[in-house]
Amino acid sequence: MKALFQKARFQSAALVAAAVLLSGFASQASALTTVSVLQDSDVQKLVDAAKKSMEQNHTKGCIAVADADGELLFMQRQEGAAPDCLESAEGKVRTAARFQETTNTFYKMLSQNKLVTVAVPGMAPLPGGEPIRHNGVVIGAVAVSTPDGDLDLKVVADALAAIK
Numbered sequence: 001m002k003a004l005f006q007k008a009r010f011q012s013a014a015l016v017a018a019a020v021l022l023s024g025f026a027s028q029a030s031a032l033t034t035v036s037v038l039q040d041s042d043v044q045k046l047v048d049a050a051k052k053s054m055e056q057n058h059t060k061g062c063i064a065v066a067d068a069d070g071e072l073l074f075m076q077r078q079e080g081a082a083p084d085c086l087e088s089a090e091g092k093v094r095t096a097a098r099f100q101e102t103t104n105t106f107y108k109m110l111s112q113n114k115l116v117t118v119a120v121p122g123m124a125p126l127p128g129g130e131p132i133r134h135n136g137v138v139i140g141a142v143a144v145s146t147p148d149g150d151l152d153l154k155v156v157a158d159a160l161a162a163i164k
Contacts, residue, residue, distance in 0.1 A: 038067060038132065038140040042163050043074050046132075046142050049162035053155040054078070054146065061146035061155070062089035068139050070094035085145035092129030092143035094122060100138045103129035104153060128152025130160060 043065050050063045062085035065074040070093065077086050092103045099106075106117045106125035117125040127150070129143035144155045 036134040036137065036139050038065070038073060042140075045162040046159045047074055047076070050142070050144055050155050050159040051078070053158035054144070057151055057154070059146045059148065059151060061144050061152075062086050063159075064089040064093035064143045066093040066097045066141045066143075068097055068137075070097035070141065073140070082147065088124065088126060088145035089128075089143045091122070091124030092126055092145065093141045095124045096129035096131045096141035096143060097138065099123070100131050102131065103127060103143070107149070126152075128156055130156045132160065132163070 046065055047063055054061055060078040060081040062077045062081055063074070064072060066072050072090065072093070075086065075090060077083070095101075095103050095106065103124055104127040106123060107127050110117045110125040117123055126145075128145055129141060131138045132140040132142060142156055142159050144152050144159070146152055146155065
């Protein structure tokens with residue numbers, strides 16, 4: 001009888017301990033947050049809008065879309081585009097995502113002889129790369145590379161307008 005009583009008391013203590021532990025996990029679980037990410041449909045809208053804008057402006061180029069870490073989700077060199085535009089678009093999209101800033105900001109710094117921009121590994125101080133924000137948080141980036149940096153700014157703006 002005494003062994004049965006001790007067993008029941010041990011089981012009750014184990015249940016209380018489990019309840020305390022689980023309540024701690026429940027309070028921690030409520031502290032989790034949700035992070036927005038680019039959906040495949042968003043990537044497609046960005047790409048379609050960039051292609052349309054380039055076509056309307058009678059140019060060819062490269063298009064890159066990356067996640068918030070700067071990892072490529074999409075990359076394409078249009079038929080007839082300059083071969084070096086791939087590296088340029090990739091550099092721009094990684095810079096925009098990782099530094100969470102438009103690449104045109106770094107281009108302007110460079111044009112003002114702030115040469116530190118060329119010393120930062122992986123930075124592409126060229127116009128045409130923009131971070132994509134959702135509720136103020138960078139969730140990715142888009143970049144284009146054509147023969148004209150001013151046109152790159154327009155094409156990227158047109159692409160971003162497609163998902164706003």
